[in-house]
Amino acid sequence: MERTAPPPAASDAPAPEAPAPDAPVPDARFPDTAGLLDGMPRQRERRATDVAGTPVTPPATAAPDTGFRVPRLQRLLPTPTGTPFTFVYGAVLAVVSLVAARLDPAVVHTLHQGSSTDVAHLVRMPVLVLVASALWIAGGILSPYALALLFVLTALERRIGGVRTAGVFLLGHIGATLATEVPVGLAVLAGRLPASSLHRLDYGVSFGVAASLGALAGLLGPWLRWPLLALFGWVLVTDLIAFTDPLTDWGHPIALTIGVATWPLVRRRAPVAGG
Template identity: 55%
Template sequence: MVRSAPTPASAPFTLAYALVLLGTGLFVHLGDPRTVHDLLAASSTDVSHLFQRPLLTLLASAVWVVGGFVSLYLPALLLVLTPLERRIGGLRTAGVFLLGHVLATLLTELPVAASVALGHLPHSSLRRLDYGVSYGLIACAGALAVLLRPRARWALVGGTAVLLTVSSLTGVVDPLTGWGHVLALLTGLGCWPYVRRGARRRATAAPADAAADRANG
């Protein structure tokens, strides 16, 4: 577990993001319940908010974690993002996370908007409480998987798929969010050229940096 802990040198993005989520998680548990509910509702990536303020909504929804600071999403985020960032760097890790978060959100909410416009769903479907890090986290899990050896890769992908299936079947997540999780995983797996290129560049740069440090020392 010690190796999974991010440090300012090895995984600054993961460390900073985890601290933000820890802070908002503590606020969920310690803050005024009404204020907490209002902030979560305002950060929800439902159709109504996405049409009114898309960029702010997408960013705001990613600073909250479902379950607060006791959520299993926090240790899962450390276990996934830390090794990914160590392999491809903070900017690329943030890029994969945001891509999964944004794409999965839009690909699940836009069909809802179309269904409401066509009269297949009631207008109440335009507002729902949907926030959290799960889409970005699952996309990063998919991206990390393509960098692992085959046995570890399929274990990670298979384990993630099983967890998503169980969550959907047991009603832990609603069907729309369940589809979003699947899309996020596929998005992460689809990032394989991007993450492998980043991993190669980082692996090539590491010996050069070490040699420069020895020369300066």
């Protein structure tokens, strides 16, 4: 007779119930949340350390944007990468000025005469004197035209590039020189001026600076363009009234007009600020 094994005795402890699908799972890292009621928002305070115990630095709060921007100084000054033409040209002018300051004044005067863009030199070696005359700053490296060259060419080159800035500068330098010297040569041929007028001293960067300022004004907003042109024009008119150097004083407004005439060209490269 076979004996049947008795069924296993039922345990008095109730069987564990399976968690509901929507029930929250307690997090072992935060045991204090195990007793929270279901549906209660769980707001955990930010710990000073992470799970591994490494201190946690709270993120820095960004300062509110007020909309005010202070222009950086490096944007006003030339740099080798941002404005290579102005930087290199300014460095060359600085070296020439420093060397000239250590030379004998008689030697410097001879160099000025050799690079003068008068009629006699323009007839014999026009390219050489047009380039050499642009290496001198009348009044030295701390003259107003030296400072104007630094800031005007930097601002212009940042908007239209180095090649176009060099083109505007040379156009004003060469155009204003020829516009003032050619009439002198014709007047000497007609007998209205003495032959000594063919050897007048003429050098410097002022014509190129005036043309560059005129071109830069076309890229500024009206609120800055017209006051700038009015102020510079008033200075030029004052020089004409003084009549100390007629050819040079007439060359500056001519160069400014050349710069203003380049507005359609420079505006194709850079939009008008505020326009």
